Amino acid sequence: MAKNFTKREENYSQWYNDIVQRADLAENSSVRGCMVIKPYGYSIWENMRDVLDKMFKETGHSNAYFPLFIPKSFLSREAEHVEGFAKECAVVTHYRLKADPETHTVVVDPEAKLEEELIVRPTSETIIWDSYKNWIHSYRDLPLLINQWANVVRWEMRTRLFLRTAEFLWQEGHTAHATSQEAIEESERMMNVYADFVENYMAVPVIKGVKSPNERFAGAVETFCIEALMQDGKALQAGTSHFLGQNFAKAFDVKFLDKDNTLQYVWATSWGVSTRLIGALIMAHSDDNGLVLPPKLAPIQVVIVPIYKSPEQLAQISEAAGKIVAELKEKGISVKYDDDDSNRPGWKFNEYEFKGVPVRLVIGPRDLEEGTVEVTRRDTLEKSTMQIAGIAEKVNNLLDAIQKNLFTKALNYRSEMTTKADTWDEFCDILDNKGGFVLAHWDGTTETEVAIKEKTKATIRAIALDSVPEEGKCILTGKPSHKRVIFARSY
């Protein structure tokens, strides 16, 4: 069916790249490691952004915007933070170019050197907390609940479209609270918002948990995370929400007077998801025929393809299609009628399958006579014939069914790919031959976690919030452990 398309089992990485390319989502740019997000890919991001933005606002947050550049000195205010990001920062050293008459090119003007270098933000904690210092004086100023939609730059050595790029789009929430308790609740709330979004809109099941100390965000006291499992058995961190304690408040000297007139440092959180979610979306559902999109995020939910032999016939079909388009739009369904004559129907069928459009309607002369339409769902590729009467209701139900089916399929897959391991050999065997999440006991030390990573490339993806206490022995050291944690190889 799909020509020249790599199958998942042949080469999973190549399959992923093929999908990104053939679905016209993004491409590599002239700047190493930076991608161009093309209109179709960007419209998926817009849909994600719109849903998340609404969720953030419903939980009391407001949007703001902070500078792209951060004075170099800010990075070093919080020791662990600079340690975490220093090795991947882009640095601005000059502010002017000049023409070089000899080479007819532009060169950096050596006289335009900045007093203090500027860092292109890898994340905005520092520049934001520098502002918060001026915004927060009293307990009445708290909580401060801000989000920003922005781009950030992390100079990654190896990049992959959407999954890891040198520049990416994301949102970062930064909140300030009067008490530790409140800040922890905020971190958990936002982790839950993320889980809600990823499960109910992206149709990707996630594990909610906390990171081990070793995997924590640089400068965080606790990192809450949602972890998803991809079709090749590797884990993907889909979103994180950090409880930052008073670390940044102390680094940027952000204090407030409480009701008892006592000066206190504020408590902080930060949380973010990025265009990496598009990578997760692709890998979670797509198949050997191309992209598969959950209806709730698909830029085009329904495509209608006419089949005709003459202009007169096309006119008749277009009239019937026009009515269907109007009915579907009435229900808030995004629909495209593709009567472009330069491509034949077969070409269009393949094209929209690559692009993951959830439902395809086909109307030809036969349907015109019988008042029917051929309906094909992208997730199962099942075809059926439906009466045009009441089509909007039926399509709407079908979109719901597809959304549910994608989630169920992904959830079943994750269940099959979640395995308990009680011995080291078992643990290694699962990682090498099966993949997926491995539930195993761990003695709780960073040394052991690092040793396991070195031996197997597997890391602790999460300590699940719903994990049940269970006595056991650490998979590597045999020391006592009170619950299982989730190991996996990851992106």
Place this chain on the structure above:
RNA sequence: CGGGGUAUAGCGUAGUCCGGCUAUCGCGCCUGCUUUGGGAGCAGGAGGUCGCAGGUUCAAAUCCUGCUACCCCGACCA
């Protein structure tokens, strides 16, 4: 940064070892006609500083030297 590799039309490529005629083929693109229920067919056409700079030679995509860019494996990836 260490190891390996590649550079020829928008994309993918042949030719390079062993120098020689108008640089090969496919996809895509343009024009026309016929087509249209699963990636159409035919005919015609456009498109190249063979990565850059220098050298050897009657002659360089091909040989030599230098440079640049990119890819893969490692290192790195809170």
